[in-house]
Amino acid sequence: MATSTSSKLSKAVKQHYMDLPQGDKVQAMYIWIDGSGEGLRCKTRTLDSEPKTIEELPEWNFDGSSTYQSEGSNSDMFLIPAAMFRDPFRRDPNKLVLCEVLKYNRKPAETNLRNTCKQIMSMVDNNHPWFGMEQEYTLLGTDGHPFGWPSNGFPGPQGPYYCGVGADKAYGRDVVEAHYRACLYAGVDICGTNAEVMPAQWEFQVGPTEGINMGDHLWVARFILHRVCEDFGVVVSFDPKPITGNWNGAGCHTNFSTKEMREDGGLKIIEESIDRLAKRHQYHIRAYDPKGGLDNARRLTGRHETSSIDEFSAGVANRGASIRIPRAVGQDKKGYFEDRRPSANCDPYIVTEALVRTCLLKEEGEEPIDYRK
Secondary structure, three states, X not given: OOOOOHHHOOHHHHHHHHOOOOOOOEEEEEEEEOOOOOOEEEEEEEEOOOOOOHHHOOOEEEEHHHOOOOOHHHOEEEEEEEEEEEOOOOOOOOEEEEEEEEOOOOOEOOOOOHHHHHHHHHOOHHHOOEEEEEEEEEEEOOOOOEOOOOOOOOOOOOOOOOOOOOOOOOOOHHHHXXXXXXXXXXXXXXXXXXXXXXXXXXXXXXEEEEOOXXXXXXXXXXXXXXXHHHHHOOEEEOOXXXXXXOOOOOEEEEEEEOHHHHOOOOXXXXXXXXXXXXXXXXXXXXXXXXXXXXXXXXXXXXXOOOOEOOOOOEEEOOOOOOEEEXXXXXXXXXXXXXXXXXXXXXXXXXXXXXHHHHHOOOOOOOOOOOOOO
């Protein structure tokens, strides 16, 4: 199994230094989304005291020409602190700081989708939109081969791995457990985890989380997972179809509800929202992966518990549909629905924004409305 060289460095030696007192100083790790729309970057600065609110954190900058975000001749980009979490790697009082990225002219960078999402969420505050996102991922060796798979072959066919127990069924549980506890420590709204259908594939769930917080918490959960995998010497992939053939892909099923949907008789509102989503299928497909639908085309084939990317469908308890209404929701006549189309590498800011635009702002057509005009 190919693991990273740095993971073989002595953790006991490192811990000697991590146990040293740091006085009144605080280390703040600034995190941002790079120009790929998928990758995360980070760097650390020292603060003189522990920040209690996001407003106490200073702006910072970085070289955007090295992150696919600017040209070398004008490369300074601004980091604007947006959300703060406890640091599970350096521990209290140190912080993880999720940032928005602004260009040299103070306008949002192309992959800063949080900026518009925040505006859209502020327009529907009274509706209290709740989200829960189911993040699937695959553990790989540093050679790109799925963790625990035979080096020159394949494991047994799918069937025993989903929620499986045992060394021959669950590949990489140590990573999963470490990530779960680290998220709880950080203050991420993680609510569960399970082994998935393909061996070395796992899922964690974040939510229910309201508004802009959904995107913040999922991105930080992803960052923490990357860092945990780094410590174990393995790689996490959010590719929606990491292994071709008769293996399940990886999605980020998104559960959505509003105050009205959660109240008695809310099923009628859910059905009305699904009707609107049906008329805007292509807009959502473009929003649901960072390549405008090209990544999802490999996953949404109508097989392996997916719907077809070309057709919209909905049904009660149907995992082969675009939209699934849980059976309990159908019985209670209120609750939420699950959009099964977003890919594992989606940007949660634009996924949640798209659902609000279509279901609450009642937008129509293939393009989003610019409310700033």
